[in-house]
Amino acid sequence: EPEVTQTPSHQVTQMGQEVILRCVPISNHLYFYWYRQILGQKVEFLVSFYNNEISEKSEIFDDQFSVERPDGSNFTLKIRSTKLEDSAMYFCASTLDRGPQETQYFGPGTRLLVL
Amino acid sequence: GESVGLHLPTLSVQEGDNSIINCAYSNSASDYFIWYKQESGKGPQFIIDIRSNMDKRQGQRVTVLLNKTVKHLSLQIAATQPGDSAVYFCAEIVLYNNNDMRFGAGTRLTVKP
Known part of the structure; x- marks a missing residue:
């Protein structure tokens, strides 16, 4: 079964540094999303992306924050100058199309720790 | 000191019993709802969905009930198994709002063998 993949699985960085989180959505999907989940808290929507622009x-x-689809397969989330409160799990998701019939498939997440 | 946000509501059930997980949603304009299961260290996994023009939907071993009057959603799991142990989130969407999905706080389900 096709799946969303994310790299790295864990990222430790110092406050003020830039990080890029990478996602490879399911290959024929057109809509992409980033969510974050601070430890023990609910999943929060960050951004949705379609046709090379933020929806x-x-x-x-x-x-x-910024997002980019630099090529036909990757979808990235960049945090320019990380803060302590950016420490969280970051999940990428993708859907084939928009609308309620479209299940969002989530990746396994990247755990970001800002020191 | 106290760790804010680390104390999810919990539900502990015996293997084989039925589980009911509840969720109160906030936006009366939400017209689509999803239940997700999140196992430790993994991303949310779709379980079942329901549109606001329905009040009940059944899947395999799971049933979702929607009460729009009180903005309440529940997930019933029949014959709960140890593999059902996870955190369960409800999510609400206002249709045609760019699939902007808002998650609830989650409930941790523990199944005792």
Whole structure:
């Protein structure tokens, strides 16, 4: 069964450093998403992406965050200058199309720790 | 000091019993709901969904009930198994709002053998 993959599985960085989290969505999917989950808390929507542009973003997704689809397979989340409170699990998801019949398939997540 | 946010509601059941996990959603305009299961160290996994024009939907061993009057969603798991142990999240979506999905806080289900 096709799956969403994410790398790295764990990332430790120092405050103020830039990090890039990588995702490979399911190959024929067109819509991509990033979520984060601070330890022990609920999953929070960050951003959705379609046709090489952001469709929707939450209040969490400020100017420190950016997303890119640099090629036909990768979808990346960049945090320009990490803060301690960016420590969380970051999940990528993808769907074939938009609409309620489209199940979001989540990747295994990247655990980011900012020191 | 206290660790804020680490104390999820918990439900502990005996293997073979039925489980009921509840969720209160916030947006009366939400018209699509999903239950996700999240096992330790993994991403959320789709279990079952329901549209707001329905009040009940059944899957394999799972049933979702929706009460729009009180904005309440429940997930019933029949004959709970140890493999069902996980955190369960409900999620709400306002349709055609770019699939912006909002998750609930989650409930940790523990199944005792």
